[in-house]
Amino acid sequence: MEVENTTKPEVNEEDETKLSIGTKIDKLFVELEKAFNEQNKEETERLLQETNILIEKGGDWDRRNRRRVYEGLYLVTFNRDYAKASELLVGSIGTFAVNTLMTFERFVFIAGVTGILIFERGRMKKEILDNSDVIGASGEFKCLLNMGNALYKSDYTTFIKELKEVVVLMMQDNILKKSVDWFCKEMRIKAYKQIMRSYLAVRLDVFAKEFGVTTDFIEEELETFISQGRLAAQIDKVNGIVMNAHKDKRNELYVNLVKEGDIVVEKLQRLERKLE
Helix, strand or coil, X not given: CCCCCCCCCCCCHHHHHHHHHHHHHHHHHHHHHHHHHCXXXXXXXXXXXXHHXXXXXXXXXXXXXXXXXXXXXXXXXXXXXXXXXXXXXXXXXXXCCCCCCCCHXXXXXXXXXHHHHHCCHHHHHHHHHCCHHHHHHHHHCHHHHHHHHHHHCCCHHHHXXXXXXXXXXXXXXXXXXXXXXXXXXXXXXXXXXXXXXXXXEEEHHHHHHHHCCCHHHHHHHHHHHHHCCCCCEEEECCCCEEEXXXXXXXXXXXXXXXXXXXXXXXXXXXXXXXXX
């Protein structure tokens, strides 16, 4: 006669505790996504804090990755902290698993926006522009990669054109639309800083032509950013030149060459008029 084995398998108390914590975390994630969709900052912040406490007690690898996504999106949505958010979001592209909140494509777009603004040139190229996951998901936001590549190649006319397209897409996104004006301004500052690093000094008319705007516009905008301490440059209105604020002999030499060049051009023009 067979005897039924009524002995219950031993339960590892540590595993049971982790299982219980995991269940609680998952429930918080559901509430967290609801708070996100309702744009409820206080509730989102409270739930993130509770989630973080439980994650540290026994969150597994997958749940820790999901937490990074939620934290990054919180920083973009409510704090406009693209610097911290870019580290969390771009770093989560390869492990994204929050499809209940948004599509992978939308997440990559948000992550890409933060990274292109914050990352220095080489890192932007490596982690975003050449990232196969980003390229594969970019069907509906090619303009973002086009903008980044144009900036990388110092093609500022194309950069401004594609920036306008990126802004249109950002306006359609509930998370990004709050920071559109700020983003657009910061991207222009980033481009201006890049061109100033490339040259000791630039003629204002040439600068304006690079970005497809008028000389008056570029002069006024540069003056604003310089006065705000956002751009280390100075404008020589007499000679129509913008140059690095940190003067050295090379700057002075360049300015003198421009002045001398203008004098030569003027003399040639006067001679041409006389010959006519």
